[in-house]
Amino acid sequence: MVNAEKFEGNKIAVLGCGKIGEALVRGMLESGFAARRQIHVSARRAPRAEWLSETFGVAATLDNADAARGAEVVVLALKPSLVLPVVSEVAEALAPGVLLVSVAASVTTAQIERQAGAGSAVVRAMPNTPALIGQGMTALASGTRVSPAQLQLARALFCSVGRAVVVEERHLDAVTGLSASGPAFIYMVIESLAEGGVRVGLPRDLALELAAQTVVGAGGMVLATGEHPAKLKDAVTTPAGCTVDGILELEAGGLRVALIKAVSRAAERAGRLADAAHR
Numbered sequence: 001m002v003n004a005e006k007f008e009g010n011k012i013a014v015l016g017c018g019k020i021g022e023a024l025v026r027g028m029l030e031s032g033f034a035a036r037r038q039i040h041v042s043a044r045r046a047p048r049a050e051w052l053s054e055t056f057g058v059a060a061t062l063d064n065a066d067a068a069r070g071a072e073v074v075v076l077a078l079k080p081s082l083v084l085p086v087v088s089e090v091a092e093a094l095a096p097g098v099l100l101v102s103v104a105a106s107v108t109t110a111q112i113e114r115q116a117g118a119g120s121a122v123v124r125a126m127p128n129t130p131a132l133i134g135q136g137m138t139a140l141a142s143g144t145r146v147s148p149a150q151l152q153l154a155r156a157l158f159c160s161v162g163r164a165v166v167v168e169e170r171h172l173d174a175v176t177g178l179s180a181s182g183p184a185f186i187y188m189v190i191e192s193l194a195e196g197g198v199r200v201g202l203p204r205d206l207a208l209e210l211a212a213q214t215v216v217g218a219g220g221m222v223l224a225t226g227e228h229p230a231k232l233k234d235a236v237t238t239p240a241g242c243t244v245d246g247i248l249e250l251e252a253g254g255l256r257v258a259l260i261k262a263v264s265r266a267a268e269r270a271g272r273l274a275d276a277a278h279r
């Protein structure tokens with residue numbers, strides 16, 4: 001059933017179809033990764049299930065086991081505290097060889113494997129909110145029973161909402177601190193750049209647009225050119241020009257140290273949440 005780029009099975013279930021689940025359903029449909037008839041979702045409330053069914057034309061139910069029954073892939077898009085209870089709830093409905101894909105922070109592949117029982121393969125994914133607009137960054141880690149083809153399929157699923165990379169599970173707390181928390185850090189950078197624009201006389205809306213697209217463009221340059229950001233920065237910084245004066249202010253303000261510490265603290269916190277979840 002496994003094709004690297006497209007889901008060719010009969011059924012892919014998304015349990016707990018909230019913000020991330022909805023982004024995945026939209027991405028899978030828009031990218032052609034899966035068709036409506038292949039996607040089944042579950043929600044906790046009837047109005048939400050009806051809305052998902054009407055909006056995306058997918059089968060939607062309040063019964064997790066119904067959604068999961070016989071599916072080749074089951075995405076667990078639930079809050080971390082609900083992942084293990086819901087896996088236990090649906091365990092009897094899981095098809096042999098099912099691939100479970102969890103997006104929940106802190107819940108390990110080993111915990112999910114234990115709950116799901118032998119025969120299930122588990123991939124853990126850490127996406128971020130830009131997945132809601134198809135610009136996500138997801139890191140994926142395999143449990144012990146995942147075949148290369150299943151991992152490739154999981155990666156293709158998340159490529160439908162942005163970029164996706166495979167990492168070792170021990171790196172997922174670090175990923176949480178960088179790319180999952182990172183959008184919040186960058187929103188603060190955008191807000192501050194725009195505030196600077198306002199300070200030098202730009203209308204607020206214009207300042208915000210300039211700041212946001214500057215961040216999009218700079219990120220795009222790093223990815224498209226493959227150049228080290230220091231080299232790209234040097235290319236913008238003409239001798240005795242204005243940019244170098246701005247850079248001096250950023251260094252004096254400790255921008256680099258602040259961002260390094262922000263990622264480190266968020267990653268440490270992700271690790272502590274994981275430890276607490278395992279106790």
Ligand SMILES: NC(=O)c1ccc[n+]([C@@H]2O[C@H](COP(=O)([O-])OP(=O)(O)OC[C@H]3O[C@@H](n4cnc5c(N)ncnc54)[C@H](OP(=O)(O)O)[C@@H]3O)[C@@H](O)[C@H]2O)c1
Pocket residue numbers: 015016017018019020021042043044045048064077078079080082086103104105126127128129180
């Ligand atoms: N949002 C992010 O940026 C992000 C990034 C990385 C990872 N994650 C992870 O993704 C997971 C989902 O996050 P989210 O932001 O998408 O949360 P969310 O919007 O709250 O989605 C969870 C959904 O599960 C539903 N639900 C609750 N109990 C259920 C049950 N027993 N059976 C079936 N569905 C149930 C909720 O319905 P109600 O609203 O009716 O309770 C809600 O629609 C979390 O584990 C989070 O750690 C999120």
